[in-house]
Amino acid sequence: MLKVSSLSKVYKRTTAVDDVNFDVSKGEIAVLVGPNGAGKSTTIKSIVGLLRFNGEVTIGSYDNKSIEAKKLLSYVPEIPALFPLLTVREHVEYMSLAYGKSVNKEKIETLLKRFDLVDKQDKLGDELSKGMMQKVSICSAVIVNPEVIVFDEPMMGLDPKAIKEIKKLIIELKEANKVVLLSTHMIEMIEDLWDRVIIMKEGKVIDNVTRLETNHRALEEFFFEITGDTDE
Amino acid sequence: MTDIGLKNKEGFVLIASIGTLYIVLPMTLSYFKRKGINFKNQDINFILASPTSPKQAIIYGLSKEIFINMVMQIMIFIAAFFVFNISLLTTVVLIAVNMVFSNLLRNSLAMIMYASEDITIKQKQLIKKIVYSLLALFTVFLLTIVISQTIKAGFDFSYLTSVITSPVVLMFPVFGWQLGWINLMILGPTTYTLISTGLYFISSIYLAYVAYKMVCKGEYYEDALSFSKHVSHIASKKGNITISEIFGRKKKRYDYKGRLEGLYAKVIFHKQMTELRRSKKIILSLKDFVYLVVGIGLGVASVFFNDFITSEYFFEIIVAIGMYLTVFIKTRSSWKNEFENYYIFIMPDSSINKLFRATLLENILSFIRAILLAVPAGILMRAPLWQIVGAIIAQTLIKVMMTYVSIYIEEIIGAKIGKVIASFINFIVSIVLVIIPIVAILIIMNGMLFISFSIIVLYTIGVIILFLALAAINLTNIESLEE
Incomplete structure (x- = not known):
């Protein structure tokens, strides 16, 4: 469903991502992990079409830059960016309409309730804390009912309740047969979530395995073994 | 000295x-x-x-x-x-x-x-x-x-x-x-x-x-922390800031119960309208009233100097002043805010549609400015109605043309070659592009108003389509506007 082939991204003279390849199937939660500067965010931004890159990214059978592919995909950025003069509720409504869907008030209400945003729904974008902005970004991405959802460091800045809620949400998306790709360096947070791990280091994928292929090993232990970044 | x-x-x-x-x-x-x-x-x-x-x-x-x-x-x-x-x-x-x-x-x-x-x-x-x-x-x-x-x-x-x-x-x-x-x-x-x-x-x-x-x-x-935050906020806005913000005053907000509507890129316009109503008491800015002042001033001047400013040259005068104000008065560019955020890039719609919708409000404001200039001047100069309408259309189209030229040259090319050089190129291209409307105006001098109006309309629409397409082709990712 999500296929990344020979993805490379060069910033001036620095190669941020070098020949990255991986697939994520329907109903699969893939986690993109790696140390800081490994190229996770650049890979994610290329997949959602925010950056110029070399290589090919397909969503379903469509090129990621096509309108058809964009209809299937939604994205939660690492640094939430809200419109300063739109309210919380309007952000969610805006995304619905931008994806060609009518505003489903009931669905929006449920989402806002789920992320404790009901009493904040009339607050403007620039009146929110970073954590709340992140929650709004998550609600805005989920409201469009995407087939592929890409989270870039989704748990950053969230309170424990919201982290619990987002984990539950990710499981629900998997059960609904969606493709979930999430990047993080907080490995302990995703220990019970992942089906596939893609480990990146210095812009390259150094391992890409399913949980089954690791014999259900603890992700943290497996990660340090592969990256060689142990504290011994 | x-x-x-x-x-x-x-x-x-x-x-x-x-x-x-x-x-x-x-x-x-x-x-x-x-x-x-x-x-x-x-x-x-x-x-x-x-x-x-x-x-x-x-x-x-x-x-x-x-x-x-x-x-x-x-x-x-x-x-x-x-x-x-x-x-x-x-x-x-x-x-x-x-x-x-x-x-x-x-x-x-x-x-x-x-x-x-x-x-x-x-x-x-x-x-x-x-x-x-x-x-x-x-x-x-x-x-x-x-x-x-x-x-x-x-x-x-x-x-x-x-x-x-x-x-x-x-x-x-x-x-x-x-x-x-x-x-x-x-x-x-x-x-x-x-x-x-x-x-x-x-x-x-x-x-x-x-x-x-x-x-x-x-x-x-x-x-000290709050002042430092304020200074970095100003720096991050790279000039896109009001005078009151520079002096540390919070931007005023107005209560406006907006309603978003329109599917795909159409929603951008309604969003911008809501934002505008919340940031301003009236949708026009002080710069927009320059057009009204010039329009009234021109009309009043025609009353006092009727030998010099006559309704005979109404169309030429209004279009010429409109061109001058277009080149020299820079107005807000809300479209740019859209392309600095990720939302517009993940939106499933064509680039051309997104850019068109993102600039629609600006183009409507150009139309309002043209009215502010042409209507009072036209009434006071006793110009025929069709000439007032023609001047409004011609002036709006010239401004819209300049907007897309500026998006492509100043913003997109400027991101690659530097804003200063790009601004200079944009200025030169703008001057060159208004030469044809000027030639058209000269034709009017020979009494062929309809022909010159048609030339201006067809020419500007052609340039608009060309630069809208060029800009849209390039505005496909968030890096397009980054230097």
Whole structure:
């Protein structure tokens, strides 16, 4: 469903991502992990079409830059960016309409309730804390009912309740047969979530395995073994 | 320098005194509000949060501003020696003493007002208000003298000089005393210049002593942090900021219950409309009213000079003025905010549609501006209705054409080659592009108004489509506008 082939991204003279390849199937939660500067965010931004890159990214059978592919995909950025003069509720409504869907008030209400945003729904974008902005970004991405959802460091800045809620949400998306790709360096947070791990280091994928292929090993232990970044 | 009665010793004293009162004084007063010292993020992390004493931190903060004083002193040196022909020895002594005492005075005062915990914030606010009131009173006094004397005997700079060197000013606490030194060195000793100079030296040393002794445990950190945040916010906006924001005032918000509608890219317009209604009481800005003023002015002028501005040339005049205002008055560009955010790039719609919708509000505002210019002028000039409508259409299309040309050249190409060069290219291209409408206007002169109107419409629509397409092809990712 999500296929990344020979993805490379060069910033001036620095190669941020070098020949990255991986697939994520329907109903699969893939986690993109790696140390800081490994190229996770650049890979994610290329997949959602925010950056110029070399290589090919397909969503379903469509090129990621096509309108058809964009209809299937939604994205939660690492640094939430809200419109300063739109309210919380309007952000969610805006995304619905931008994806060609009518505003489903009931669905929006449920989402806002789920992320404790009901009493904040009339607050403007620039009146929110970073954590709340992140929650709004998550609600805005989920409201469009995407087939592929890409989270870039989704748990950053969230309170424990919201982290619990987002984990539950990710499981629900998997059960609904969606493709979930999430990047993080907080490995302990995703220990019970992942089906596939893609480990990146210095812009390259150094391992890409399913949980089954690791014999259900603890992700943290497996990660340090592969990256060689142990504290011994 | 042209001699306008200023190129003498009194002239130098006048300029140096005005600079001290109206530039240095307000700069120092900014410290009363705990503003003016910009602690950058790295300063906050590595100095304010480290075991450095709050007084040392503030000295470090102020030391970054010292070069401004240095530059001012160098400018005074150049002016005194090269322009006002004051002797080298006098200039050197004036500057050398000023370097020591003005820095001592200014920094001590800044330290006390910024960080002293012996004086409450309320007391500091009161001092600041008193100083500002005195400065305002002095300005009124100065203007009254100058205006009344000018009415009596015509303008002369000596009125200003006599006020600025008067005992009232020289006895003005701290800042007036500072002027005493300049007066003493340049104009020679008088009782008042000697007293005020003495007070200047004593107050500088005394304030430095007070600053050394004052209690300062770091109460100012919170305000320093908030000022630093404000400065970085301004820096991050790269010029896209209002005057009130620069002065630290929060942008005003208006209650507006917006309703988003329209599917895919159509929603962008409704979002922008909601944002506009929440940021402005009326959707037009002050710049837009320039068009109305010009329109009315033109109409009124036609009433008084009906031989010169006649309705016969209404279309030509309005289109020409519209072109001039388009090239020289830059208006807001809300479309750019859209392309600096990720939402528009993940939106499943075509680039051309997104760009068109993102610029629609701006284009509607161009239409309103064209109405503001053409309608009052047309009514007062008694132009035929179809000519008023034609002028509005032609003017709007020219502005829309310029918008897309600017998006492609200034923003997209500018991201690759640099904004300065791109702005220059954009200016040249804009001039070249309006040549055809100008030629069309010349055709009207021969009485073929409909043909020239048609030429303008077809030509601008062609250029609009070309540049809209060129811009849309390039605006496919968030890197398109990054330098």
